[in-house]
Amino acid sequence: MLDPTTLEDYLAAAEEAARRAAVVLHEWRKRFQVREKSPADLVTDADVASQTLIKAYLQERFPGHGFLGEEGAEIDPVTRELKPLPADAPPTWIVDPIDGTANYVHDVPFYCISIGLWLQGDLRVGVVYDPRMNEMFSAAQGLGAKLNGEPIHVSPITTLRESMLSTGFPADPTRSMKNVNWWRKFTERTQSLRRTGSTALNMAYVAAGRFDAYWAFDNFVWDVAGGVVLVREAGGQITLVDGGAYDPFRYDIIATNGAIHAECLEVLKDPPENL
The missing domain is CATH 3.40.190.80 (D-Maltodextrin-Binding Protein; domain 2)
Structure with missing residues (x-):
């Protein structure tokens, strides 16, 4: 059983890391350098700065935790495969420092910071923060999903x-x-x-x-x-x-x-x- 108090602590840390990364993204707007990881697949200085901050903050909070971020991840150049985390891996933060980088580059206000926690063989904590709309989507297993602290639910549409x-x-x-x-x-x-x-x-x-x-x-x-x-x-x-x-x-x-x-x-x- 996962302790709800521990999950709440992890969730609060992920939210705080996302908010701090949002400040970095705001500071880098209009002055970042863009390069292509592959044709049309963009990465900016802001991606790297955001991920660096998130990693430092979470590893300071939880020194025994692992970290897997988009920037610098080891992907097989031929198969495009990423080695999965084993079920017995230590708690591992999985981070996209800017999801929607092309939008960010073109100043389209639809991008976010995404942080998940792999724990005991599954994803147990998730945060998606949209800094332009100031919308913090957050959830932890068994604790429900929220938007800016208020409960959210999927739609009732049936067809x-x-x-x-x-x-x-x-x-x-x-x-x-x-x-x-x-x-x-x-x-x-x-x-x-x-x-x-x-x-x-x-x-x-x-x-x-x-x-x-x-x-x-x-x-x-x-x-x-x-x-x-x-x-x-x-x-x-x-x-x-x-x-x-x-x-x-x-x-x-x-x-x-x-x-x-x-x-x-x-x-x-x-x-x-x-x-």
Whole structure:
């Protein structure tokens, strides 16, 4: 059993780390340098500064904890695989210092700081902080999900036709085309679709009932680590796109309000033409 008091302490630390990182992002706006990790996949000085601050703060608070951040993570250049954390790994903070870097670079106010905690073989704490809207989405296992301290829940929508879905596209244009076909397929079956540029905010919005579902095929664990606990604690459902048990170290995900999950899976199991 996880001690609620301990989880609350971890959650408060993640919130504070996110707030401090937001100050860094604000200070770096308009003066950062941009480079490409790969074509169209951007990283800035602000990403690095944000991650450095978060890591220092959390490791000072919890010296025995591990840390996995997007910047500097060891990804196989050929397979694009990231070695999963074992179930018996020490508590490990998983951080995206700016989720939605392209938005940040272009001063589009839709980016965030995402922090999750891997503990006893699963994600147990999640924080997604949108500094431009001053919205702190936070959750810990068994303690519910909140937005700025107030409880949030997934939407009551019960049919795909009534729903608003969001998705994400990878920077690589070849891999991106796969989801273009799925976008077309969901367009025919939903009320509306959105592409925001931030996985973590997409998942936070599912938790808050703003979006009814989110799907994607190309996420790393730091993209989802803050949002997984949010969706679960808000009453939602998360699986792989084939309906299998969710693994945050796999690339694909479908996160929904639960009520339309089966309907989403039906669409995803029927590949569109030209996939």
